[in-house]
Amino acid sequence: MASTLKLEIVTPEAMTFSEDVEMVTLPAAEGEMGVYPQHVPLMAQLVSGEIIARKDGKDIFLAVGEGFVEITGERVAIMTDMAIRAENIDESKAEEARRKAEARLAERLDDEEAAVTTAALAHSLAQLKVKRRNR
Numbered sequence: 001m002a003s004t005l006k007l008e009i010v011t012p013e014a015m016t017f018s019e020d021v022e023m024v025t026l027p028a029a030e031g032e033m034g035v036y037p038q039h040v041p042l043m044a045q046l047v048s049g050e051i052i053a054r055k056d057g058k059d060i061f062l063a064v065g066e067g068f069v070e071i072t073g074e075r076v077a078i079m080t081d082m083a084i085r086a087e088n089i090d091e092s093k094a095e096e097a098r099r100k101a102e103a104r105l106a107e108r109l110d111d112e113e114a115a116v117t118t119a120a121l122a123h124s125l126a127q128l129k130v131k132r133r134n135r
Contacts, residue, residue, distance in 0.1 A: 005037050007053055009062070009078045016083040017053075017062065024076050025052040026069060038073040045069075046080055048122035050130050061086040063130040065123050082123050089131040098124040 007024055009017040024035045027049030046067040053060040067080030101121035109117060 003037060005035065005039075006075045007078075008075065009051075009064070009080065009083045011080055011083050017085075019053070019055060021053040021055045021060075022057075023054045025050075026076075026078070027051070027064070028069065035071055035076055039071050041073070042071045043068065044071070046078060048082075048119075048126045050126065050133070051078075051083075061130050061133065063089060063123075063126040065126065066119065081119070082126075084127060084130075086130045086133075089127045091128065091131045094124045094127040094131065098128060 004020040004022055005024065007017060007019055007021045008015065022036075026033050026035065027047050029045040029047050033044070046064060046069050048065050049063075051062040051064050053062070063082070063084050063086070064078070064080050065082030067078060069079075070077045097120060101117050101124060104117045105114070105121065
C-alpha cells in the first residue's frame with residue numbers, strides 16, 4: 001500500500017504545488033475532508049479556505065479559492081482560482097483587499113459585480129485565516 005499521495009494544485013496561472021504528501025485536509029462544499037492514500041475515488045467542489053498538506057511529518061498550509069478536486073487512491077488533483085502558501089501571503093495586502101471588498105459589497109451592485117466582489121472577499125478571508133494561524 002502506498003504511503004503517500006501526489007498532491008497537485010493548478011491555478012489559471014501555473015501549477016502551484018506538486019509534491020508527494022502523507023495526507024491532505026481540504027475545504028469541500030460538503031465540509032472539511034481528510035484524504036489519505038488509497039482514498040475512494042471522488043470528485044467534489046472546493047470552497048475558499050485552507051488546505052493542510054502533511055509532508056515528512058510537517059504541515060504545509062495553503063490558502064485556496066473555489067474550484068474542484070479529483071481524488072483517487074494515489075492522487076489529489078485540485079483546480080482552483082487561487083492557491084498561495086502561508087509563507088507567501090502578504091497579510092497587509094490581504095487585509096486591504098478584505099476592507100475594499102466589504103466596502104464594495106455595501107454599495108448597490110449588479111449580480112456580476114456582486115459575485116466578483118464576494119469571490120475577492122472570500123480570497124482575502126482565506127489568506128488572512130491561513131496567515132494568522134501560522135504566525
